[in-house]
Amino acid sequence: MTQMDDLTRIRREYQSEPLLETALxxxxxxxxxxxxxxxxxxxxxxxxxxxxxxxxxxxxxSARIVLLKHYDAEGFCWYSDxxxxxxxxxxxxxxxELLFYWPVLDRQIRISGEVQRLDRASxxxxxxxxxxxxxxxxxxxxxxxRLAGREQLVQQVEAVAQQxxxxxxxxxxxxxxxxxRPLRYEFWQGRENRLHDRLVYSLEDADWxxxxxxx
Ligand SMILES: Cc1cc2nc3c(=O)[nH]c(=O)nc-3n(C[C@H](O)[C@H](O)[C@H](O)COP(=O)(O)O)c2cc1C
Numbered sequence: 001m002t003q004m005d006d007l008t009r010i011r012r013e014y015q016s017e018p019l020l021e022t023a024l025x026x027x028x029x030x031x032x033x034x035x036x037x038x039x040x041x042x043x044x045x046x047x048x049x050x051x052x053x054x055x056x057x058x059x060x061x062s063a064r065i066v067l068l069k070h071y072d073a074e075g076f077c078w079y080s081d082x083x084x085x086x087x088x089x090x091x092x093x094x095x096x097e098l099l100f101y102w103p104v105l106d107r108q109i110r111i112s113g114e115v116q117r118l119d120r121a122s123x124x125x126x127x128x129x130x131x132x133x134x135x136x137x138x139x140x141x142x143x144x145x146r147l148a149g150r151e152q153l154v155q156q157v158e159a160v161a162q163q164x165x166x167x168x169x170x171x172x173x174x175x176x177x178x179x180x181r182p183l184r185y186e187f188w189q190g191r192e193n194r195l196h197d198r199l200v201y202s203l204e205d206a207d208w209x210x211x212x213x214x215x
Contacts (some may be wrong), residue, residue: 014190016106019197019206021210026079028185028201028208029073032109035187036071039102050097057092068098069126075181076111077118079126081143082174090115090178098180106190111182126169135169136160186213 027032040047053063062085066078076098081087090096097112127135140156147153160169182203189197196215201208 013192014106014194014196015192016190018191019187019189019199021199021212024187024199024210026208027072028182028187031187031201032071032111032185035102035105035107035109039105039107042104043102045097050076050078051101052086053099054086054089054095055093055095056089060085062089069177075113075179077122077177079123079175079177081138081141081172082117083145083177084143087143087174089131091214096180108178108186108188110116110186110188111180112184113180113182115178115180118179120176123176124171126177127175128168132169137173139164139169141173191215 025034027212030205036047048068049065050068051063052066053061055061064086066080066086069079070074070077082091095112096115097110099111100107100109102108127138130138136157140160164170184203185201187197187199191197194215198213198215199211200211202211203209
């Protein structure tokens with residue numbers, strides 16, 4: 001039996017409650033907030049994990065998980081190293097998509113829009129609240145750059161720890177936040193026999209227009 005045969009036999013049904021136009025909030029952020037709260041009750045450790053998908057200026061895609069740190073009327077925020085691969089591609093092409101997959105409720109949310117850096121004060125404030133171990137790692141690691149080996153990373157951490165012995169670790173210059181300002185949301189609810197619900201909010205002339213897509 002080949003590996004492909006094995007995988008085709010993995011099947012699951014989606015039998016959740018329907019997602020109907022009549023039950024949607026007019027604002028997609030309110031709809032997001034409602035689903036976020038529901039999932040937070042069930043799986044608080046994973047509710048903030050989201051895939052961030054980007055594309056280089058030449059069109060090469062890349063995707064990785066980052067953690068949502070706050071969201072409000074302005075958009076969805078996370079923190080990272082501006083020197084990382086994502087940092088480099090976002091500097092040249094600020095369009096991105098965020099994706100939340102909430103399997104316990106058979107839900108997926110996709111949010112696309114433009115990404116901007118948060119200001120320095122936000123980075124400093126959030127950095128100061130992180131545990132010292134995370135601060136050390138962020139200060140010592142030049143994210144996405146090649147290492148000679150794990151030992152090099154450990155030495156870099158030790159060097160930063162020595163440098164700031166008995167002192168607080170300052171927020172690194174190249175570390176900070178991003179905000180994605182949404183232009184489109186898609187709320188996906190898994191349904192029986194793969195007849196899933198897909199409801200999209202798109203921003204047209206400053207209004208959110210709701211439409212349903214084929215699954
Ligand atoms: C659960 C989880 C949470 C993560 N959270 C973050 C995060 O908040 N910020 C971040 O820069 N990387 C985070 N990462 C690491 C990224 O997925 C990725 O490895 C890193 O950002 C480098 O990506 P890049 O080379 O595409 O820039 C997380 C990874 C996982 C699996």
